[in-house]
Amino acid sequence: MSDLEIEQKIIDDCVRCGLCLASCPTYVIKGIETSSPRGRIALLNSVNKGGLKLLDKGVVDQMYECLDCRACEAVCPSGVEYGKLVEAARSQIETAREPEYGPVKRLVRLVTLKGLFAHKNLFYTFGTLMVAYQRSGLQWAVRKSGLLKLLRLSQMEAMLPPVDWPFIKNGKERWQAAGTERYKVNLFTGCIMSTAFADVDRATGRVLSRNGVTVETPGGQWCCGALHIHSGDEEGAKKLARQNIAAFEESGAEFTIVNAAGCGAALKEYSHLLHHDPEWAERAQKFSNKVRDVTEYLGQVGLTETPGSLPLEVTYQEPCHLAHAQRISSQPRRLLQSIPGLKLKEMEEPALCCGSAGVYNIINPPMANALLDRKLDNAVATDAQVICTANPGCHIQLQAGLERRKEPMKVKHIVQLLDEAYNKLPKINRI
Amino acid sequence: MAFSPEVIAELKSIVGPDRLLTSREDLVAYSYDATWMESPPQAVVLPKSAQEVSLVLKLANRYKIPLAPRGAGSGLSGGSVPQKGGIALSFTLMNRILEIDTENSVAVVEPGVITFALQKEVEKHGLFYPPDPSSLKQSAIGGNVAENAGGARCLKYGVTSDYVRALEVVLPTGEIFQTGGKMVKIATGYNLRQLFTGAEGTLGVITKITLRLLPLPKFRTTALVPFADVETACIAVTKIMSSGLLPASIELMDTFTMRCVEEYRPVGLPLGAGAMLLFALDGNYQQVIEAETEAVAQICRDAGALEVRVGKSAEENEKLWEARRAVSPSLARLRPNKFGEDISVPRSALPQIVREIGDISKRYNLPIPVFGHAGDGNLHPNILCDRSDPEEMERVRGAAAEIFRAAVRLGGTLSGEHGIGLLKKEFMEEALGAEQLAFQIRLREYFDPNGILNPGKLFPTGKSSW
Ligand SMILES: Cc1cc2nc3c(=O)[nH]c(=O)nc-3n(C[C@H](O)[C@H](O)[C@H](O)COP(=O)(O)OP(=O)(O)OC[C@H]3O[C@@H](n4cnc5c(N)ncnc54)[C@H](O)[C@@H]3O)c2cc1C
Ligand code: SF4
Ligand code: SF4
Numbered sequence: 055m056s057d058l059e060i061e062q063k064i065i066d067d068c069v070r071c072g073l074c075l076a077s078c079p080t081y082v083i084k085g086i087e088t089s090s091p092r093g094r095i096a097l098l099n100s101v102n103k104g105g106l107k108l109l110d111k112g113v114v115d116q117m118y119e120c121l122d123c124r125a126c127e128a129v130c131p132s133g134v135e136y137g138k139l140v141e142a143a144r145s146q147i148e149t150a151r152e153p154e155y156g157p158v159k160r161l162v163r164l165v166t167l168k169g170l171f172a173h174k175n176l177f178y179t180f181g182t183l184m185v186a187y188q189r190s191g192l193q194w195a196v197r198k199s200g201l202l203k204l205l206r207l208s209q210m211e212a213m214l215p216p217v218d219w220p221f222i223k224n225g226k227e228r229w230q231a232a233g234t235e236r237y238k239v240n241l242f243t244g245c246i247m248s249t250a251f252a253d254v255d256r257a258t259g260r261v262l263s264r265n266g267v268t269v270e271t272p273g274g275q276w277c278c279g280a281l282h283i284h285s286g287d288e289e290g291a292k293k294l295a296r297q298n299i300a301a302f303e304e305s306g307a308e309f310t311i312v313n314a315a316g317c318g319a320a321l322k323e324y325s326h327l328l329h330h331d332p333e334w335a336e337r338a339q340k341f342s343n344k345v346r347d348v349t350e351y352l353g354q355v356g357l358t359e360t361p362g363s364l365p366l367e368v369t370y371q372e373p374c375h376l377a378h379a380q381r382i383s384s385q386p387r388r389l390l391q392s393i394p395g396l397k398l399k400e401m402e403e404p405a406l407c408c409g410s411a412g413v414y415n416i417i418n419p420p421m422a423n424a425l426l427d428r429k430l431d432n433a434v435a436t437d438a439q440v441i442c443t444a445n446p447g448c449h450i451q452l453q454a455g456l457e458r459r460k461e462p463m464k465v466k467h468i469v470q471l472l473d474e475a476y477n478k479l480p481k482i483n484r485i
Numbered sequence: 486m487a488f489s490p491e492v493i494a495e496l497k498s499i500v501g502p503d504r505l506l507t508s509r510e511d512l513v514a515y516s517y518d519a520t521w522m523e524s525p526p527q528a529v530v531l532p533k534s535a536q537e538v539s540l541v542l543k544l545a546n547r548y549k550i551p552l553a554p555r556g557a558g559s560g561l562s563g564g565s566v567p568q569k570g571g572i573a574l575s576f577t578l579m580n581r582i583l584e585i586d587t588e589n590s591v592a593v594v595e596p597g598v599i600t601f602a603l604q605k606e607v608e609k610h611g612l613f614y615p616p617d618p619s620s621l622k623q624s625a626i627g628g629n630v631a632e633n634a635g636g637a638r639c640l641k642y643g644v645t646s647d648y649v650r651a652l653e654v655v656l657p658t659g660e661i662f663q664t665g666g667k668m669v670k671i672a673t674g675y676n677l678r679q680l681f682t683g684a685e686g687t688l689g690v691i692t693k694i695t696l697r698l699l700p701l702p703k704f705r706t707t708a709l710v711p712f713a714d715v716e717t718a719c720i721a722v723t724k725i726m727s728s729g730l731l732p733a734s735i736e737l738m739d740t741f742t743m744r745c746v747e748e749y750r751p752v753g754l755p756l757g758a759g760a761m762l763l764f765a766l767d768g769n770y771q772q773v774i775e776a777e778t779e780a781v782a783q784i785c786r787d788a789g790a791l792e793v794r795v796g797k798s799a800e801e802n803e804k805l806w807e808a809r810r811a812v813s814p815s816l817a818r819l820r821p822n823k824f825g826e827d828i829s830v831p832r833s834a835l836p837q838i839v840r841e842i843g844d845i846s847k848r849y850n851l852p853i854p855v856f857g858h859a860g861d862g863n864l865h866p867n868i869l870c871d872r873s874d875p876e877e878m879e880r881v882r883g884a885a886a887e888i889f890r891a892a893v894r895l896g897g898t899l900s901g902e903h904g905i906g907l908l909k910k911e912f913m914e915e916a917l918g919a920e921q922l923a924f925q926i927r928l929r930e931y932f933d934p935n936g937i938l939n940p941g942k943l944f945p946t947g948k949s950s951w
Contacts (some may be wrong), residue, residue, distance in 0.1 A: 066821055070519045071814040072559040072623040076599060085577040085597075086506070086514075086531070087558065093514035100513045112510030131749045131811035133818060 056149045056288050057330045058142035060108075065099045067134045068092065074126035074136075079407040080119055083424050088112070089119060091126035091136055098139055108146060117143045119418060121411035121425075122284050123374035124319075128381060137379065138326065141283055148286030222248035222255050225273025229259035232481075236266035237355060240305055242298075242312045242321060242345075245277035246446045251314075254446075257473035258313045258348055264476050265358045269311070274301035280320035280375075281413060283327065295324045296334060299341045310341070313348045313469055315376035315445035321345040322380065347376060349444060349468055353385035362478025363395035364471065369438040370398060371429065371452065372405040373445035386444060386468055393475045399436040403428070410451035426455045433463065440464050442471060486570070488527050492548055496530060496572075499540045504531040504578065515555070515573040519620075521822055521872060522563040522907055526553065526573035533578055535653055535661050535692035542690065542937070543659035545572060551940045554686040556596065556628025559620045561813075561825050562906030564632065564685050568941040574690065576627050582606055583693070589667045590698045591650055596627025596691050600634075603696075613701040615642035618902070619810040627691050633683030635902035637734035637765070637809070640860035642699070644902065646682040653693035654681055657933035667695060685904050687939045688932045702767040705733070706778045707802035711758030711791040715739050715843075715855060718760040719835040721788035722859045726832055728784055730777055734765040735860030736809055742856040745815040746808045754808065758791055762859065763809055765802075812856050813865065819852065820869035824881050828892035829901030832862040841891045842866045849884040851877075863901035886912070910945045 074091040075081050081090040088097070097113050100106040106113055120140050127136045222243045231237075239262065243255050259269045275298050279291035298321070302310055312318035322345045328338040346354070368390060377383045383405070390398050409415055409425030429452070433441050441452055444467055452465045487507070488496075496505050506515075506529040516525035527550075532538045545552045551571030558565055567573050580597035587610050594603060600621040604614050617636035618624055624634065630652070635644040651665030654677075664677040681689055712718040715737070722735055738746075738761050743754040755761055764781055768774045782793040796802040816823050830838050839855060842864075846853040857864035866888055870881045889899055889912055899909055899916040914922050926944055930936075 067817060069814045069817045069823075070517055070521075070558075071620070072519060072557055073620070073811075073814065075557065075623055076601075085580070086511075087575070087577075088506070088511045088514040090514075092558075096513050096517065097510055106509060106513060110510065112508045116510065131746070131814040133749065133815075 056145040058145045060142045068095045077125040123407040124378035128378035144286035145288040224271045229263035229269040231266045231268040238268045239309045240307045254467045257469045261472045278317040278320040280316045310344045315373035318347045319375040319379035349386045361393045361475030364475040365395040367397045367438040368440045369401045369436040371443045377405045399438045401432040401436050410447035518558045518560040518565045520563045522566045526567035529573045531578045538655045539659045545937045556625030559624045561903040562908040564906035592696045598626045612698040616645045631686045632904040641733040648697045651695035652678045654689040656689050657938045703769045704771045704774045705767040707796035708764045709794045710785045711755035711761045714759035715839045717789045733767045736763040737859035738856045741854035742812050749815045752804050752808045822872045824868040826866045827900045827903040829863045830897030834895035849880045
C-alpha cells in the first residue's frame with residue numbers, strides 16, 4: 055500500500071497560467087501540452103475526478119516521461135508542489151502494477167532497488183566487481199562482443215562510472231578541522247558517491263576541513279532512497295530513510311552535509327515521506343531540518359581562506375535537484391567565483407535538465423539523449439574547459455556524452471575544483 | 486464523441502500521424518486555458534505551415550467541424566478552450582523566428598513564437614519589441630495578436646496592434662493571403678490586419694506575423710513607491726500623467742496582491758502599505774532618465790507617497806518586475822478560485838473606480854484584490870472565490886456585473902486586453918450596444934459562413950452553431 059496520495063489540494067493550486075511550460079524539459083523538446091507540467095497535472099486531476107484511470111497507458115507514460123526535475127515547481131507562482139504529485143502517482147502505479155511485472159522488469163527491480171541500492175554490502179561487492187570488470191579488460195571484451203546490445207543494456211553500460219577505489223569507510227573516515235575548529239558536521243557519503251565518486255566525498259572532507267570544519271561520517275548510513283522514490287518504490291525508500299535517520303540521530307553535529315544534489319533533495323524530503331508514520335514523523339522532520347548541500351553550507355558559513363589560483367574557464371550546469379528541488383542557484387556560482395583565476399562562463403539554459411534524472415536515461419533514452427545533446431551544445435558553445443556540476447547523475451551523463459562526442463571538455467564537481475584550488479596553497483598545520 | 490474514420494484519415498493525410506493527437510489523455514491536456522473553463526476537443530492538430538492550416542480549415546468547413554486555434558493556452562477569457570469540441574489547432578510547433586530585418590526594423594515570425602523569446606532575440610540586434618503582457622514568458626505571439634495583448638510598457642509604447650505591420654491569414658473557408666507589409670505606410674484598401682488583430686481567432690487563423698521593432702532604449706530605471714491606500718496611489722497616477730512626463734510603465738498593486746507575491750518570492754515589497762506603484766522610465770540618456778525619475782518621485786512625495794525606493798541594479802529591478810508579473814497566478818494562494826476582471830477606464834476615472842470596487846467588495850462580501858496597469862487605466866480586480874460554493878458564485882456574478890457596469894458608466898469598457906472569449910460574452914450587448922453587436926455578428930458571418938471558428942465565443946448570440 056502506498057500512503058503517498060495524489061492530493062487534490064495540490065492539483066487545485068494549479069491555476070493553469072502556463073508559466074512552467076517553458077522551463078519543462080520534456081515540453082521544450084516535444085512542444086506538446088500533454089508532455090508539460092500543466093498537462094500532467096490536468097491528467098492527474100482527471101484521474102482524481104474519475105475521468106482517466108491512473109493505469110491508462112497515456113497517464114503512466116506521462117508520469118514516467120516526466121523527469122521529476124522540479125523545474126516547474128521552482129517557477130510556479132501559485133506554489134504547486136508538483137514533485138509530490140508525480141511521486142505519489144508513481145508510487146501508486148507501482149503498487150498496483152507490481153503483481154503484473156514481467157520477469158525481466160521484476161529481476162531488474164529486484165537487483166537494483168531491492169538489492170544493490172538497498173544493501174550496502176551487496177553494493178560494495180558489486181562495486182568491487184565493477185572495478186575488476188573495468189580494469190581487467192573484460193569491459194572492452196564485453197562491449198566489443200555486442201552482448202550488451204543484445205540485452206538492450208548498452209545504454210546502461212555506457213553510463214557506468216569509472217569506479218574510484220577504495221570506497222569510503224563510514225564511521226572510520228573523518229577530517230579534523232585544519233587550524234581552529236569552527237564547526238563540526240556529519241557527511242552523508244551516499245551509495246554512488248561513497249563508491250564511484252569516493253574522491254568527491256574526500257574532496258568535500260578536505261575542503262570543509264580547510265575551512266575550519268571537522269567532518270565525520272557516521273556509520274550505519276546508506277543510500278538516500280531517491281532512486282526508489284523516483285521509481286515508485288515507496289516502501290524501499292522508507293526503509294532506507296529510517297536507517298539513515300537512526301544512523302545520524304546520535305551525533306550532536308549541527309548539520310548533515312551532502313554533496314549530491316539528488317540525495318540532498320531526498321534527505322530534505324524525508325519529513326514528507328514519513329509524515330504519516332507516527333513513530334518516525336518527528337524524527338524525520340528533525341533529520342530533514344539539519345540537511346544542507348555542501349555549497350549551501352559553505353555559502354552559509356563562508357570560506358575562511360581564499361583558495362589558490364586555478365586558471366580555468368568553467369561553465370556551470372545546474373543540477374535539477376539543486377536548482378529546482380532545493381532552490382540553490384547562487385551559492386555554487388559564488389563559490390566558483392571565489393576561486394582566483396577561474397572564469398565562470400554561463401551557458402544558455404543552465405538549469406534545463408541534462409536528461410540524467412536518476413535512472414531516466416535508461417528508461418527513456420530518446421528523450422534523455424535529446425536533452426543531453428541540447429545541454430552539451432550549450433556547454434560546448436561557451437568554449438569552457440570544464441563543465442562543473444554537483445550531482446553524480448549529471449556528472450555521469452555529461453561525461454558519457456562528452457566521451458561519445460570526443461570532446462576534450464572535463465566534468466568536475468564544485469568541491470573538486472575547490473579542492474584543487476586549495477591544494478595550490480601551503481598546508482595548514484593543526485593547532 | 487470521436488471523429489468518423491474518414492475525418493481522422495483526412496487529417497492524418499494533411500499533417501501526418503505524429504502531429505494529430507487523439508488519445509483521451511491528449512484531449513484532456515488540450516481542454517483548457519488559464520481560466521477555469523474546460524471542454525475537450527475531439528482531436529488536436531499541430532500544423533507546421535499555412536498550407537496545412539488551409540487544408541484543415543477546408544476540411545472543417547466541409548464537415549462543419551468547430552475549430553479552436555490555440556497559442557500557448559495562457560488566455561484569461563477561455564478563448565482557446567474547445568467549447569464545442571472539434572479540432573484544437575495548436576501552434577506550438579510553428580514557432581520559428583523567420584527573419585529579423587534590421588534595415589526595416591521588423592521581425593517576421595510564426596504564431597507559436599513565445600513573446601519573451603522574440604524579445605530576447607531582437608535585443609541581440611539592439612532592437613526592442615515593447616508589448617510585454619505579464620504572461621510574456623508563456624504566451625505566444627499569435628495569441629498576443631489574436632487578443633491584442635497589452636502589458637506594463639503599453640503606457641508609453643502602445644499595445645500589440647501598434648506593432649502589427651502585416652499578417653498572413655487563412656480565412657475560415659481556406660483562402661490564404663497576406664495583409665500589410667514591411668513598409669511603414671499603407672493607404673491601399675481596408676486595414677484588414679487591424680481587423681484580424683484582437684478578433685480572438687473568430688475571423689481567420691493567423692499563420693505569419695510581421696512586427697514593427699523599435700531601437701532598444703539604453704537606460705531604464707525602476708522605482709517602487711508605497712502609498713497608504715489604493716485611492717491615494719491612483720490620484721498620484723493622474724498627477725504624474727498630467728505633468729508632461731511619460732513613464733514606460735506605472736503598475737499598481739494593493740496590499741492583498743503584495744502579500745501573495747511576497748509569499749511566492751520575497752522581494753521586499755512594502756507589506757505595511759495599503760498599495761504600491763511600480764514605475765519604469767526608459768530612454769537613451771542616463772542623466773535625463775535620472776532627472777525624470779526624480780521628478781516622478783517628487784510628484785509622488787507631494788501626493789502622499791510613504792517613501793520612494795529607486796532600484797539599484799538591473800537584476801534587482803528585474804526581480805521586482807518578475808514579482809509583478811506573478812501577481813495573477815499567485816492570488817490563488819488566498820482562495821481556491823478567482824474571477825479576473827480586465828476593465829479599462831479613462832485614466833481620470835481611476836480613483837473613482839477603485840472606490841466603487843471597494844464598495845462592491847464590501848456589499849457582496851467578497852475579497853477583490855486590485856492590481857493592474859494603472860498608468861493606462863486598465864485594472865484587474867480579481868474576485869476571489871470558491872467555485873464549489875454555488876451561493877458564493879451567485880454573488881461573484883453579481884459583483885462582476887456591477888464592476889463592469891461601473892466601468893462603462895465612467896466611460897470605460899469591459900476588457901482592456903484579455904478579451905471576451907467565453908468568460909465575458911454575456912456582457913457584450915451592454916458593452917457594444919444592440920446595433921453594433923448585430924453588425925459585428927454580421928461581419929463575422931460574412932467571414933465564417935459555416936460558423937466553424939471559435940464557435941460559442943465572443944458574442945452571446947449568433948449563428949446556431951455558435
Ligand atoms: C499570469 C498571466 C498574466 C497575463 N498578463 C497579461 C497581460 O499583462 N496583458 C495581456 O494582454 N494579457 C495577459 N494575460 C492573458 C494572455 O496571456 C494573453 O491573452 C495572451 O495574448 C494569450 O496568448 P496565448 O498564446 O496563450 O493564446 P491562447 O490562450 O492560446 O489563445 C488566445 C486566443 O487567441 C486565439 N489564437 C491563438 N493563436 C491564434 C492564431 N494563430 N490565429 C488566430 N487566433 C489565434 C485563440 O483561439 C484564443 O481565442 C495573462 C495571462 C496570464 C496567465
Ligand atoms: S506555473 Fe504553477 S500554476 Fe502555472 S500552470 Fe504551472 S503548475 Fe500550474
Ligand atoms: S518535473 Fe521537470 S519534467 Fe516533470 S513536469 Fe516538471 S519540469 Fe517537466
